[in-house]
Amino acid sequence: MQAIFILLVFQLAGELSVQLLHLPLSGNIMGMVLLFVFLLIHGRVPESLAFFTSKLLQHLALYFLPVSVGVVTLWPLLKQEGFQIIAVMVISTLIPLVLCAWLLDKMLQRKGW
């Protein structure tokens, strides 16, 4: 219960600060930043929060489903430009993925990791 309370308070604080200060971020990311700063000041993660978060994040994929089903609304567009869109999507995802993994791996290897 304490963990849910903490998360919701920070989610709300993030949303409020974004709306009141007209920040270019989304409220949820701002909430994450605020919670991170809180943890830095607090010096440790409350036990119940650590437990609840690991359970919550285990099912992260589930929370993407409602938005993802939204592709059904894009059918007319996909019929027109679908092939190009998919090609661009695949290439522009894979290049940064492989390049960043390779770059970081090489740099860490140099440090003896």
Added chain:
Amino acid sequence: MDKLMHSPLLWMTLTLVAYQAGFWLHRRLGEPILMPPLLWSLIILITVVVVGKVDYQTYFQANSFIHFLLGTSTVALAVPLYQSLPRMKTAAIPLTITLIVGSLLGAGIALALASMAQLSPSSVLAFATRAVTTPMALGIAEKIHAPLALASAIVIISGLVGAIAAEPLLKFVRNDIAKGFALGLAAHGVGTARALQISPTAGAFAALGMSLNGLLTALWLPSMIRWWLS
């Protein structure tokens, strides 16, 4: 009956059943790497929505609680982020360099390819936010006037692409930190979910890559687009 057709009870249950069924199918089929559970769940849901002629808004509204948890989970990512802090400090410079490269490449390649493929201007804009996690991408898309539904679909599907390709393409990468960080950078939320399956370390660094990339991209992209369009 009509009331049931609009109720969270029906559509939320359907989402949860599809989510579970995705895992079940994945296991039954011998855990194929190229078809992760999430993809099965999506296929099931889209089939039901299309075949049943369900209005997407009705489905989405009935599932708003599950969607709400996406926001709560984003906030919760601060916890693994904080827990990875000691390791983050020891590799601060390599991580920073990779982050900058990833942020610039993620949006840059997508935009360049989209305009090269001669997509309509609004589709090109929707690609600008490809590399950023959904809630943030929608925030940025609004700022640069890109079509929201397409932007969010591109973000999610490219996340799926990254998550699916992770296993075969990242075989040569030895360090879980590099695997996770790159997954978070290039494939955001879905990539982070995938990285969590690889190891807790990979998951933590994926969350780190995703959130840092989101923050950094939100800072430079909108002004860049304004300059590009002018």
